[in-house]
Amino acid sequence: MSVFIGVIRVIFGLFLIYAGYMHFKKPTFFNGFIPKPLPKLTVNYIAGFIEIAIGFGLLFNQSAKNAALCFFILMLIFLPLHIWDLTKEKPAIGSKKLATIRIPLQFVLLYGAYLIYLHS
Secondary structure (H helix, E strand, O other), X not given: OHXXXXXXXXXXXXXXXXXXXXXXXXHHHHHHHOOOOOOHHHHHHHHHHHHHHHHHHHHOOOOHHHHHHHHHHHHHHXXXXXXXXXXXXXXXXXXXXXXXXXXXXXXXXXXXXXXHHHHO
16 A cells, blocks of 8 residues: 555645646636635735645655645635536636536545545
């Protein structure tokens, strides 16, 4: 199980680092995910920084357990935003099909974070 968890940690860690980087490279892409009353650029940069920090945390044995817990919490926070996006006429992700696929994917990410937490 430890090799599997190690592979999952690396995959999720790199995924989060890349996703966080994209918050800085293409911030306007994420505007549709951020509710209107919130300052979009600030929220976007904060989310990107958090994703990068968690991603790096997953890559190191000493911080993997805490990073997995933070990853789990972050995915819980993002879940209602993804559900909200699915209910919009034109989802921010681009299409209803992608918005629909993303919901079960969110649960896969939650489960992966849970496994990493248990085995780190």
